[in-house]
Amino acid sequence: MTANWLATMKFNFTNEWLALSPKEAHQILAKIKQLTQDPTPDAKVKKQLKHLNPSLHRIRCGDYRIFYTFEHPYISLLALRRRKEDTYEEDIDAEFLGGYDASIAESKPGEASVRFPTQFPTTPADPLPEPITVELLINLRIASRYHAALLTLQTEQDLIDCQAVPSQVLEKLMEYLFPRPLREIMQDQPEMILQEVDDLMRFKEGELLGFLLRLSPEQEGYVNWAMNTNGPTLLKGDPGTGKSLIALYRVRVLLHHLRQQGQSDVRILFTTYTNALINLSDQLLKQLLGPDRDAVEVQTADRIAISLLARAGKVPAIIEHGEARYILNKAIETTHFNGDQAIERLSPDYLHQEIHQVIVARQLHTLEEYLVAARPGRKLGLNALQRRAVWCVYETYRDLLARQGKATWRQIRARAEECLVQGIVSERYDAVIVDEAQDLDPSALRLLVRLCVSPNRLFVTADANQSIYGSGFTWNDVHANLRFQGRTAILHTNYRSTREIGEAAQSYLAGGTLDTELVERSYINRGERPVLRVARSATDEVQTLAQLLSEAARACRLGMGACAIFCPTQKAGQVLAMALTRHGLPATFMSGQALDLERPGIKVMTLSSSKGLEFPVVALAGFLSSASYGYLPPTIVQEERSETFEQRRRTIFVGMTRAMRRLLVIIPAGTKSPLLTGFDKRYWNRE
Numbered sequence: 031m032t033a034n035w036l037a038t039m040k041f042n043f044t045n046e047w048l049a050l051s052p053k054e055a056h057q058i059l060a061k062i063k064q065l066t067q068d069p070t071p072d073a074k075v076k077k078q079l080k081h082l083n084p085s086l087h088r089i090r091c092g093d094y095r096i097f098y099t100f101e102h103p104y105i106s107l108l109a110l111r112r113r114k115e116d117t118y119e120e121d122i123d124a125e126f127l128g129g130y131d132a133s134i135a136e137s138k139p140g141e142a143s144v145r146f147p148t149q150f151p152t153t154p155a156d157p158l159p160e161p162i163t164v165e166l167l168i169n170l171r172i173a174s175r176y177h178a179a180l181l182t183l184q185t186e187q188d189l190i191d192c193q194a195v196p197s198q199v200l201e202k203l204m205e206y207l208f209p210r211p212l213r214e215i216m217q218d219q220p221e222m223i224l225q226e227v228d229d230l231m232r233f234k235e236g237e238l239l240g241f242l243l244r245l246s247p248e249q250e251g252y253v254n255w256a257m258n259t260n261g262p263t264l265l266k267g268d269p270g271t272g273k274s275l276i277a278l279y280r281v282r283v284l285l286h287h288l289r290q291q292g293q294s295d296v297r298i299l300f301t302t303y304t305n306a307l308i309n310l311s312d313q314l315l316k317q318l319l320g321p322d323r324d325a326v327e328v329q330t331a332d333r334i335a336i337s338l339l340a341r342a343g344k345v346p347a348i349i350e351h352g353e354a355r356y357i358l359n360k361a362i363e364t365t366h367f368n369g370d371q372a373i374e375r376l377s378p379d380y381l382h383q384e385i386h387q388v389i390v391a392r393q394l395h396t397l398e399e400y401l402v403a404a405r406p407g408r409k410l411g412l413n414a415l416q417r418r419a420v421w422c423v424y425e426t427y428r429d430l431l432a433r434q435g436k437a438t439w440r441q442i443r444a445r446a447e448e449c450l451v452q453g454i455v456s457e458r459y460d461a462v463i464v465d466e467a468q469d470l471d472p473s474a475l476r477l478l479v480r481l482c483v484s485p486n487r488l489f490v491t492a493d494a495n496q497s498i499y500g501s502g503f504t505w506n507d508v509h510a511n512l513r514f515q516g517r518t519a520i521l522h523t524n525y526r527s528t529r530e531i532g533e534a535a536q537s538y539l540a541g542g543t544l545d546t547e548l549v550e551r552s553y554i555n556r557g558e559r560p561v562l563r564v565a566r567s568a569t570d571e572v573q574t575l576a577q578l579l580s581e582a583a584r585a586c587r588l589g590m591g592a593c594a595i596f597c598p599t600q601k602a603g604q605v606l607a608m609a610l611t612r613h614g615l616p617a618t619f620m621s622g623q624a625l626d627l628e629r630p631g632i633k634v635m636t637l638s639s640s641k642g643l644e645f646p647v648v649a650l651a652g653f654l655s656s657a658s659y660g661y662l663p664p665t666i667v668q669e670e671r672s673e674t675f676e677q678r679r680r681t682i683f684v685g686m687t688r689a690m691r692r693l694l695v696i697i698p699a700g701t702k703s704p705l706l707t708g709f710d711k712r713y714w715n716r717e
């Protein structure tokens with residue numbers, strides 16, 4: 031019997047499915063098969079729950095009821111609940127269903143009407159609704175190394191405070207013990223696709239590790255988009271619109287496409303910006319591709335550059351940022367050039383960026399090239415005398431680095447590309463996917479273009495407004511093959527953050543936008559307005575963080591491991607993590623190189639390391655102890671000032687847009703920093 035309908039499920043359903051005994055699971059599976067033949071109500075076993083929500087239905091199965099909605103061709107499995115003996119059909123726990131919500135019936139498809147809950151019927155000190163047993167933990171597929179710690183937990187507060195278990199594990203258990211109201215499940219949980227109903231059994235038995243997300247029709251379109259064009263494709267979109275997800279699904283489609291064309295030994299390169307994103311992408315690709323995962327290399331552009339240089343026998347020692355700055359200062363002191371005041375207006379930071387962003391990254395080899403070079407995004411105009419002076423400093427700096435056998439990352443990327451151009455090493459991929467391209471150096475982008483067998487096999491995702499290092503560039507100025515005309519698409523729907531968070535972040539960004547194209551934005555989730563608080567002292571800041579983060583975690587029914595704090599500097603992050611831990615809320619500072627997202631407790635990191643990540647609860651703090659981040663010395667000229675502040679504003683924007691459900695920003699009392707203004711009352715709760 032072939033199914034007429036395709037089943038999808040919510041995270042909540044899979045969790046409840048896992049907890050069933052094998053006998054119950056077989057019964058439920060049979061009912062789901064029956065549903066995929068015909069989900070329409072029969073007034074007996076299948077019933078429409080009109081009084082609660084017109085699209086909500088249930089099917090009875092022994093002691094259980096399966097709740098679902100349907101719209102051809104999909105049936106969405108929402109929840110699986112055991113019927114309490116003392117309840118009649120019509121008054122099924124109002125609390126679990128969330129009551130009738132007229133707004134759901136009236137809301138437009140794709141536009142959210144649900145608010146994340148702020149109140150719960152239980153208090154944190156109440157005993158858990160059912161005891162945690164070994165059987166439950168085994169059924170939920172929770173690793174045995176966590177069992178001992180979990181078996182001792184008696185109350186919800188114990189679960190929230192549990193430090194010995196990663197937040198993802200606690201979340202799974204919380205979701206099972208405190209099922210969300212159906213209303214909320216219907217609206218905010220992603221939909222996963224059940225290709226075959228029997229996959230549920232394979233999942234329960236551990237043969238299948240997970241399910242694929244159901245993409246929106248818009249996203250699905252871009253996964254399959256422009257397969258047979260003659261140039262590269264660019265996918266743009268605001269934060270959280272699913273660019274990375276589409277890039278990953280695109281790999282699967284490309285693989286099939288190339289194989290269908292008769293290619294057997296396909297090799298695809300998938301690059302993203304940070305190591306943390308590499309690990310996340312790798313996990314998802316394993317799930318998406320199964321054994322085909324071996325056809326894909328997942329790497330950062332930097333690791334590729336290093337491996338190419340290694341093959342060419344040319345790997346230099348990589349210089350630390352602080353040491354590079356020291357050498358640059360030495361170069362400024364020792365360089366003699368005409369017109370001593372020529373570069374006086376440039377701060378060492380600006381000069382450092384000029385050398386790396388304009389000269390090294392764009393691979394300018396001669397002064398003549400630099401004299402006529404476009405400097406996209408650089409606000410401070412430089413005349414010929416000034417450019418000559420910059421060039422002199424650059425040459426001294428380059429020679430000093432070479433004498434020490436060291437190189438900066440930008441030099442490494444440029445050299446790797448040169449090795450390919452000169453044929454010192456050769457490497458080709460059948461397709462290259464570049465995720466988060468907005469911060470790649472022009473030289474890194476050129477390298478990736480060269481690694482791709484032809485321009486039409488290049489797929490790029492980017493959001494210029496999340497560019498935290500560069501100040502902007504134009505694609506075809508980077509490489510002649512990077513012409514996206516007619517092959518650029520924009521995503522509109524944010525799946526990560528609530529509308530309130532997304533709009534508050536956009537209103538804060540206002541002055542720092544690089545991509546000024548006006549895009550209509552929509553959101554899947556609704557929630558509370560983000561909170562802005564003022565701290566008078568370091569102690570005040572820690573107390574506010576401790577109180578508001580705990581409240582937010584509980585409101586979202588999550589452990590403290592679901593919270594992240596982003597700080598402007600590493601030092602500020604380290605200090606805050608220590609202070610919070612002393613305050614009784616364990617927190618760990620993690621550098622971008624050593625992110626451990628499974629680690630229990632609050633994760634603290636710099637704003638720039640937060641790129642590409644996401645957390646249910648996010649706080650931006652630490653501005654009090656790194657006051658210089660919000661100010662620039664008075665000697666800095668206006669053009670440099672505005673370029674630097676815009677860049678920092680984008681960095682803060684990136685941090686804000688990592689928040690899924692709750693966002694908190696703490697600023698120092700009485701701050702006059704231009705960076706810490708622009709929190710419009712319409713979007714921010716400033717009480």
Ligand SMILES: Nc1ncnc2c1ncn2[C@@H]1O[C@H](COP(=O)(O)OP(=O)(O)OP(=O)(O)O)[C@@H](O)[C@H]1O
Pocket residue numbers: 219220221243244245246249267268269270271272273274275276493496525526641642643644687
């Ligand atoms: N169709 C969908 N259904 C449910 N969840 C989705 C869908 N599309 C994306 N998401 C989720 O939204 C979040 C954001 O997706 P993703 O990271 O791909 O966005 P992005 O555009 O790359 O974001 P950013 O540019 O901010 O890094 C992820 O948790 C992803 O799983």
